[in-house]
Amino acid sequence: MSLFKRLFPALVAVAVFIAVPAMAAEITDVTGRRVELDLPAKRVLLGEARQIHVAAALKGEHVFDTIVGWRDDLIKKDPDSYTAYRERFPAIADLPLFGYIPSGDFSLEAAIALKPDVLTLNLEAQQAVEESGFIEKAAAAGIAVVFLDFRVDPAKNSVKSVEILGALFGAEARAKEFIAWRQAQIALVTDRLAAAGAIARPKVFIERSPGITGETACCRTFGPANFGEMVEKAGGHNIGSDVATTTFVDLNPEQLVVADPDHVIVTGSNWAAESDLNQFVNVGRGADPAAARERLAALMQRPGFTTLKAVKEGRVHAVWHQFYGAPYEFVPIQQFAKWFHPELFADIDPDRTFREFHEKFLPVAYRPGYFVSLPQGGE
Numbered sequence: 001m002s003l004f005k006r007l008f009p010a011l012v013a014v015a016v017f018i019a020v021p022a023m024a025a026e027i028t029d030v031t032g033r034r035v036e037l038d039l040p041a042k043r044v045l046l047g048e049a050r051q052i053h054v055a056a057a058l059k060g061e062h063v064f065d066t067i068v069g070w071r072d073d074l075i076k077k078d079p080d081s082y083t084a085y086r087e088r089f090p091a092i093a094d095l096p097l098f099g100y101i102p103s104g105d106f107s108l109e110a111a112i113a114l115k116p117d118v119l120t121l122n123l124e125a126q127q128a129v130e131e132s133g134f135i136e137k138a139a140a141a142g143i144a145v146v147f148l149d150f151r152v153d154p155a156k157n158s159v160k161s162v163e164i165l166g167a168l169f170g171a172e173a174r175a176k177e178f179i180a181w182r183q184a185q186i187a188l189v190t191d192r193l194a195a196a197g198a199i200a201r202p203k204v205f206i207e208r209s210p211g212i213t214g215e216t217a218c219c220r221t222f223g224p225a226n227f228g229e230m231v232e233k234a235g236g237h238n239i240g241s242d243v244a245t246t247t248f249v250d251l252n253p254e255q256l257v258v259a260d261p262d263h264v265i266v267t268g269s270n271w272a273a274e275s276d277l278n279q280f281v282n283v284g285r286g287a288d289p290a291a292a293r294e295r296l297a298a299l300m301q302r303p304g305f306t307t308l309k310a311v312k313e314g315r316v317h318a319v320w321h322q323f324y325g326a327p328y329e330f331v332p333i334q335q336f337a338k339w340f341h342p343e344l345f346a347d348i349d350p351d352r353t354f355r356e357f358h359e360k361f362l363p364v365a366y367r368p369g370y371f372v373s374l375p376q377g378g379e
Helices: 003-018 049-062 073-077 079-088 090-094 108-113 123-131 134-140 154-168 172-196 227-233 253-259 289-299 321-325 330-340 350-361
Strands: 023-028 034-039 044-046 067-071 118-122 144-148 203-207 220-222 248-250 263-268 316-320 371-373
Touching (some): 034 144, 049 067, 049 073, 049 079, 049 154, 049 321, 049 350, 067 073, 073 079, 108 134, 118 154, 123 134, 123 144, 134 144, 144 154, 172 330, 172 350, 203 227, 227 263, 263 321, 263 330, 289 316, 289 371, 316 330
Parallel strands (some): 044 118, 203 263, 263 316
Antiparallel strands (some): 023 034, 316 371
16 A cells, blocks of 8 residues: 555545634524524634633633633632633733623723624623623624523533533533533532432531622622532532522521531632722632631631631631632532531542643643631541
8 A cells, every 4th residue: 555545544634623614503502592603613702701711621722722802800800810821821911801791891892803703701791781782783793692601500501501612612522521520520429428328418608709898797608509509519508598599699697697507618719909808718729828717717707707606616618719600610519528528528639639620621730729728627
């Protein structure tokens, strides 16, 4: 057989890989809207930059090849992750930034100038986007609008949203791999809990972003979705679900005292760029655990908290807030399970899990710091 004949199949495969044409297709977003566009998209505008946590898992080193702009939220709300990606991909410092449509600081004219094929938006923006006629205006400029959701009802919409991003970025196979890996990590906890049978579920209060702004008064928490669902999957009982069916709910301090949870968990992140109070717990990539514990201990001195069983017995923790907007919930589910049932999950190592995820899926290096507990807090 000639050299050409032996090489021909490989040459054809390379040619097909290099010249994959975009083809007209229809996708259904998480709102049920049918959206027609060419796939894979050649120019993507991320309406929330924190969607990069998923896009990077799907595209790896090539994640920014087709991203032409993004919202400014990664820089403001998750600067440590932004720094990680900027160090790995210095050119992203020049990516055009956009504001939030419901806040009225998104420039459609500036977006049109970038000639994106598609704009990805979070489900929370749906009402404002539809009422303003934004979708029709974008469509007139040739921009498809697609809604994703990793926050309002992640149990219902996370897998669908990953699949949509897989289609937009031409990474369907990688999306399937990511979904399967994520589910397997969650199953390490849920399957073991199911096998354990009727075990006591500790009462858990998880407070959303205390100390970031305004007064330090309690108590913004989660209903049965998002972090509330993570608590339940980890073998706890989320007390917010007792009073609300919505994703977020406000308790008053009296309700918290009456509930008297066995564990208190607060969400935290590096909010230095937007906090007017600077009493939040800074946990996340590369965070200083000693400084985080100091902030966490201070928050437990607020009225009502010192009387709680969890505080008295040393079961107080902090978790990276940004887990609530990315399908990385397998990490906090594993960590919560260790806090709630330390003997049952003694062999589970969430830090190792997240490190392996970075090594397998992400183009940035792992640095610990995503959780912290007060002394004798179940570490």
